[in-house]
Amino acid sequence: MSNSLDSYDAIIIGGGFYGCAIAHHLESNHSLKKICLIEKESNIFARASLNNQYRVHNGYHYPRSFRTANRSRVNFQRFIKDWPSSIISNFDSLYAIPKQNSKINSLQFENFSRSIGARLSPAESKHTKLFNDYYFESIYKAQEFCFDPVVLKNLYISKLNKSNIKLMLNSKVLSILKKNSSYEVLIDNQSLIKKKITSSLIFNCTYSGLNQIGGDLYGPRNSLKHEIAELVYFSCPKELLDVGITVMDGPFFSILPTDRKNILSLSHVRYTPHKSWKDKKNINPYAILDQYEKHSVNSRMFRAAQKWIPSITENLYINSRFEIKTILDRNEIDDGRPILFERDQNLHNVFYILGSKIDNIYDALEKIDEELKK
Numbered sequence: 001m002s003n004s005l006d007s008y009d010a011i012i013i014g015g016g017f018y019g020c021a022i023a024h025h026l027e028s029n030h031s032l033k034k035i036c037l038i039e040k041e042s043n044i045f046a047r048a049s050l051n052n053q054y055r056v057h058n059g060y061h062y063p064r065s066f067r068t069a070n071r072s073r074v075n076f077q078r079f080i081k082d083w084p085s086s087i088i089s090n091f092d093s094l095y096a097i098p099k100q101n102s103k104i105n106s107l108q109f110e111n112f113s114r115s116i117g118a119r120l121s122p123a124e125s126k127h128t129k130l131f132n133d134y135y136f137e138s139i140y141k142a143q144e145f146c147f148d149p150v151v152l153k154n155l156y157i158s159k160l161n162k163s164n165i166k167l168m169l170n171s172k173v174l175s176i177l178k179k180n181s182s183y184e185v186l187i188d189n190q191s192l193i194k195k196k197i198t199s200s201l202i203f204n205c206t207y208s209g210l211n212q213i214g215g216d217l218y219g220p221r222n223s224l225k226h227e228i229a230e231l232v233y234f235s236c237p238k239e240l241l242d243v244g245i246t247v248m249d250g251p252f253f254s255i256l257p258t259d260r261k262n263i264l265s266l267s268h269v270r271y272t273p274h275k276s277w278k279d280k281k282n283i284n285p286y287a288i289l290d291q292y293e294k295h296s297v298n299s300r301m302f303r304a305a306q307k308w309i310p311s312i313t314e315n316l317y318i319n320s321r322f323e324i325k326t327i328l329d330r331n332e333i334d335d336g337r338p339i340l341f342e343r344d345q346n347l348h349n350v351f352y353i354l355g356s357k358i359d360n361i362y363d364a365l366e367k368i369d370e371e372l373k374k
Contacts, residue, residue, distance in 0.1 A: 008036045014205035015039025016049035020156040035165045040172040045153035051323035054146040063112045075359035086151040093144040103249045106138035119143040148259040175215030202350045208285040208324040218345040223329035224279035232266040232298045234316040268301045285324045296320045341367040
């Protein structure tokens, strides 16, 4: 074991979008001179930040959680302003309300969108003909975009290269221990050499791994739920060029543009989750994913979607990605997506941060600002 014991003003664990954004924010807005960002994979943006449907939410998706919808509206404007080169906006976002099995009807959806100030208009005829209109009450054109994760990743690589932030890749945090007025962080860098570093301020942004670090940590108080989720990719039929479709609000699906030209993603409320469980300390969700037999259910997704949109056919299938999705267990019912921002009960200046949407980053940064002012 190395005797080196470097000290940092702050340590951020997890090199996804949240970890990178928080590290940059601490350096730029709080003048912390020595920051360490630790990532267990070989590069940043390697897991959930890369493997998702890339939606920049504008509120429409959350009619059962006004707070989440309203915050999405505010954060949407900030995100597209701060990261314009990563925004995918060259498509029409369509929201469709089925006649049956939806938790919301057209009038409710219109009133809800109006209440959060979200733009909504009747879909044009070129859009409505994409749907089997027998099943739908209304179809709307909304204002919503996606982001390109590769562009966003490269932007942060550039930021990190120009900063004084120490980036440690292929490095897994094993434990955090209380040492006088600071915390000792034990790191395994996968080369059989373990290293210790210290800091009096630590942010755990490991998403599904929040409860997987040993030592003196108590872990998050809020109950978490993990899912193994399958995201399907398929070739865009000519009918669906330049559109994204979300069917609301029940056991339905969404299709969205991706960072790859003429390739769409398909996610289904019923079939995307393969397996779910409540979070427990030292039961590693990523180990469960690695051991899981990843049999695609894309055929079920295509058959379910084709009923509503005839041009979505199984022969368009390219491949699937499987990833862990983690949410606060209490929001399974109301579909809210607030951030998790907690202090560890034992190590007071160790914080747990979980955002289920990319635009939640602003809520996390505001919480950090509040804490650092105390």
